[in-house]
Amino acid sequence: MRSTTDAARPAGPGRPGRIEPTDLGRLRAIVRDTDPRMAVHDRMPLLEPLQPLLGGLRRGAVVAVDGDAGRTSLAMALLAGVSAAGGWCGVVGMPSWGCLAAAGYGVRLDRLALVPEPGTAWAEVVAALAGGMDAVLVRPPAPVPGRLARRLAAKARQSGCTLLTLGRVWEGCDTRVSTYGVEGVGRGGWEGLAAGRGRLRARRVTVVASTRPGIELDLWLPGEDGTVRDRGDSSVSGRGGVSALSSRAAS
Amino acid sequence: MSRTLFVWCPDWPVLAAELVDGVSAHAPVAVLHANRVVACSPAARAEGVRRGLRRREAQGRCPHLIVVDHDPGRDARGFEPVVAAVEQVAPGVEVVRPGACALAARGPARYFGCEQAAAEQIVEHVAQACGVEAQAGIASGAFAAGLAARQGRIVPPGGTPAFLADLDISTVDRPELVDLLRRLGIHTLGEFAALPATDVLARFGAEAALAHRLAAGRDERPLAARQPPPDLAVVEEFDEPLERVDVAAFAGRQLGQRLHDRLAGYGLACTRLGITATTGHGEQLHRTWRHDGLLSAAAIGDRVRWQLDGWLSGTGRVAGPTAGITRLRLTPEGVVAHAGMQAGLWGDGGDGWERADRALSRIQGLLGPEAVLVPVPSGGRDPGDQITLVPWGDERTPARPAAGAWPGHLPPPVPAITAHATPVAVLDEAGEPVGVTARLAVTAAPARLSTADSRGRARIVAWAGPWPVEELWWTTIPGRGVAPDTAEPEWSRPETSKQRARFQVQLEDGRAMLLTLTGGRWQITAVYD
Numbered sequence: 001m002r003s004t005t006d007a008a009r010p011a012g013p014g015r016p017g018r019i020e021p022t023d024l025g026r027l028r029a030i031v032r033d034t035d036p037r038m039a040v041h042d043r044m045p046l047l048e049p050l051q052p053l054l055g056g057l058r059r060g061a062v063v064a065v066d067g068d069a070g071r072t073s074l075a076m077a078l079l080a081g082v083s084a085a086g087g088w089c090g091v092v093g094m095p096s097w098g099c100l101a102a103a104g105y106g107v108r109l110d111r112l113a114l115v116p117e118p119g120t121a122w123a124e125v126v127a128a129l130a131g132g133m134d135a136v137l138v139r140p141p142a143p144v145p146g147r148l149a150r151r152l153a154a155k156a157r158q159s160g161c162t163l164l165t166l167g168r169v170w171e172g173c174d175t176r177v178s179t180y181g182v183e184g185v186g187r188g189g190w191e192g193l194a195a196g197r198g199r200l201r202a203r204r205v206t207v208v209a210s211t212r213p214g215i216e217l218d219l220w221l222p223g224e225d226g227t228v229r230d231r232g233d234s235s236v237s238g239r240g241g242v243s244a245l246s247s248r249a250a251s
Numbered sequence: 252m253s254r255t256l257f258v259w260c261p262d263w264p265v266l267a268a269e270l271v272d273g274v275s276a277h278a279p280v281a282v283l284h285a286n287r288v289v290a291c292s293p294a295a296r297a298e299g300v301r302r303g304l305r306r307r308e309a310q311g312r313c314p315h316l317i318v319v320d321h322d323p324g325r326d327a328r329g330f331e332p333v334v335a336a337v338e339q340v341a342p343g344v345e346v347v348r349p350g351a352c353a354l355a356a357r358g359p360a361r362y363f364g365c366e367q368a369a370a371e372q373i374v375e376h377v378a379q380a381c382g383v384e385a386q387a388g389i390a391s392g393a394f395a396a397g398l399a400a401r402q403g404r405i406v407p408p409g410g411t412p413a414f415l416a417d418l419d420i421s422t423v424d425r426p427e428l429v430d431l432l433r434r435l436g437i438h439t440l441g442e443f444a445a446l447p448a449t450d451v452l453a454r455f456g457a458e459a460a461l462a463h464r465l466a467a468g469r470d471e472r473p474l475a476a477r478q479p480p481p482d483l484a485v486v487e488e489f490d491e492p493l494e495r496v497d498v499a500a501f502a503g504r505q506l507g508q509r510l511h512d513r514l515a516g517y518g519l520a521c522t523r524l525g526i527t528a529t530t531g532h533g534e535q536l537h538r539t540w541r542h543d544g545l546l547s548a549a550a551i552g553d554r555v556r557w558q559l560d561g562w563l564s565g566t567g568r569v570a571g572p573t574a575g576i577t578r579l580r581l582t583p584e585g586v587v588a589h590a591g592m593q594a595g596l597w598g599d600g601g602d603g604w605e606r607a608d609r610a611l612s613r614i615q616g617l618l619g620p621e622a623v624l625v626p627v628p629s630g631g632r633d634p635g636d637q638i639t640l641v642p643w644g645d646e647r648t649p650a651r652p653a654a655g656a657w658p659g660h661l662p663p664p665v666p667a668i669t670a671h672a673t674p675v676a677v678l679d680e681a682g683e684p685v686g687v688t689a690r691l692a693v694t695a696a697p698a699r700l701s702t703a704d705s706r707g708r709a710r711i712v713a714w715a716g717p718w719p720v721e722e723l724w725w726t727t728i729p730g731r732g733v734a735p736d737t738a739e740p741e742w743s744r745p746e747t748s749k750q751r752a753r754f755q756v757q758l759e760d761g762r763a764m765l766l767t768l769t770g771g772r773w774q775i776t777a778v779y780d
Contacts (some may be wrong), residue, residue, distance in 0.1 A: 072667040072780040099626035101665040112270025132610025193713040224662040
C-alpha cells in the first residue's frame, strides 16, 4: 500500500501540483488496480485454445466471423469466453442457433438471451442489447450499409460491448476472424463419418485473424467432447489435443 | 370449552325450497326423501304431518300437501347467503349442515356488549338480509348450543350440563344407541352422562363414548373457523372506454402500482398475475402471466401494457375488441410471502442482471414479450428438443424434464444450427429416391442431396444411419385412428409421423448435416456448422 502511494505521487518535489502527460497512463493503471469499481478490463478473455489468435475480445470492437466451415461454432466459442468470465451474451437474428451446442462450447445458458426474429427492427435491437450485454452476436438479414454499421459500432464502443457479426455483411469491422476446414474425408474437415458407417466425431479447422496475419490456429472445432481443442501441431501452441482425442476414441 | 353461538333455521329444507324454487313455505309443504318426510312446514305440521311419515300417510293426513323432493345441493345453495349474512356481523363462521351454522360467541359478545345482544343482532341481520327466520342459542360447545338454539335459549356459563341433563336422550341423534339406552332405562341426557365414561366406552364402543362426552356437556372438537380470504384483486372501472394503447397502458401502470401496494400491505408478492380486461360490449380477455422471480410494480405495469397492446391493436390470430376497455382487473394468482427481493447466492441478480434486464425489457417493449427468449435445458432426442425457449422474465420451466436417460438421443458433437426443417430429396446413384425398409435398411446408398434453394444438388460423400426414433406411439392422432398393422414401415407412409429415421450426411462441399426421414419425406433438421 505504501509503495502504491509513493508511485501515485503525481509530480516531483520541485513542481508541486503539475502532472506530466506521460504520467497519466501510469496513474490510470494505479487507480484501476486499487479501486475495484474502476477495474473495467478493456479485454474480455477467450477460451484458452483461441487465446493466441486475438489475445482477448476487445470491448467495443466489431469482430466479423466468417469462413466456409464452422463459423457458427467459432462464434459460439468466442461467446463462451465472455460467458465463462461472467458476461452476458445476446444473439440476434438467428432463429436456428443451437443453444445446446453453444452450451457445449461453454456458453452459460442462464446468461444468454436470444432475439431470434427481430425483423426490420434488428438494428434497434442490437443497439438496445449493446447497452445491457457484454457481447452481442448478430446476423443481419442483409448487407449492412456503412452508415448504419458505424452507428452501431459507435454504440457498442460507448457501452463497452463487443459486437460479433456473422458472415461477410458488415462494412468496416475491426477484426475479421475466419475459419476454414482442413482436408479430411471431404472438404469440411470432418472426421469419423464414412459411406454408411461411423458418425461425425470431430472437425479440423484452421482459424486466422486479420489482426495477426502470421498466425494460423489449427483446432478441433468441435472436438469429440463438443468443446474447442488445440490440434497439437498448431503453429503457436503445442498441447496434446490429438493424443487426448485418440485416447478418448480408444476408450 | 368454548362458548358457541349456534344459528339454526327451523325446517331449512322447506325454506330452501321456497328460496331457491319458489315453493311457498306458508302452505303445507313436505320435503320427501326415499318416500319419507324429512322436513315439513308449520302449516303441514298443524295438519299432523311429521318427520318420518310415508308419502301416502302424509297425504292422507293433509290432502292438499305440496310434496317437494329432497335436494341437499339446493339446501346448501340456499344457505350460502345466510352464512354470508352471519359473516357480515361476526367472523369465523363454521357451517354445521345446511340450515345450521356455529361460531365462537366470545368475539361478537364482546363487540355487541353481551351474548344476548350478539344473538339478537345476528338473528336480526339474517332476517333483514335474507328474509329468513333464524333462531340463535348460546351454550358451551356446538352440540349444546345447537339444542339451545332449538329453544332459542342462552345457557349461562357453567349451566350447560344442567341444561342438557333434562333433555331427552334422543337428541344425541344416534338411533340405535338411543333405542338400546331406552331399553336399559336411560331416558335423559343427564342419566346417560351420570354413567362412568370408561364403562360406556368399554360396553358401547367409541361412538357411544363420543355421545357420552356430548351428553356431559363436553364438545367433540373445537370449532374450525372459516377465515374469509383477503380479496387481493384490484379493479378499475373506466367511465370513458379506453381505446388507445398508451392510455390503457397508463391506467394499467397505476393499477399495477395499486396491486403491488396492496400485496405489500399483506407482506406478500405475486409470481403469477391474472389480467382480465372487459370491453364496453362485454367481451372479456383473460391471460395469466408467470414470472420466474417476484413481480415488481414496474413488471406488473409492463405486463398489463403488453397484453393490452396485443389485444387493442388486434395483431395475431385473435381479432381486436369491438369497443374500448371499460373494466380492468388484476388478480394475483400465485402469491408468496415476500421478505424483500433476494439476490442470488452466486451473484445472479447483481449488477449484470439488472443491466441485462433493462435492455431485454426494452426489447420486449419494442417487439412484444415473446421476442426475447432464454434457453432452458430440457429432455429430448433431437438437438432441437433438448432446449426449451421461454420468454425473458417467465418461469424457466423446461417443456420436458431434462433428467432421465432419453435413450436414442444423438451422440455428440451437437449441431450448431438446429430447428431447420428444410425439405430435401435424397437420391441414390441412379437418381431414385432413397427410402428405409421396415427392417431398418436403406433401399440404396444415398448419393445425392437435392434442395429447392440455389445450392441445388450436392453429392453425398459420407453418411450414416438410419437411427430410428419412435416417440409418443401410444397417442392417437385425431382423425387418423390406429395405424393398420402392415409390413410397410411408418416412415415411408405420409399419414403418420411418429416414427423418424435420422441420418448424418457429409456433402462434397464440406457441409455436414442431420437429415430426418419422417412420413416419407426427407428434411434437413440440423446443420453441423
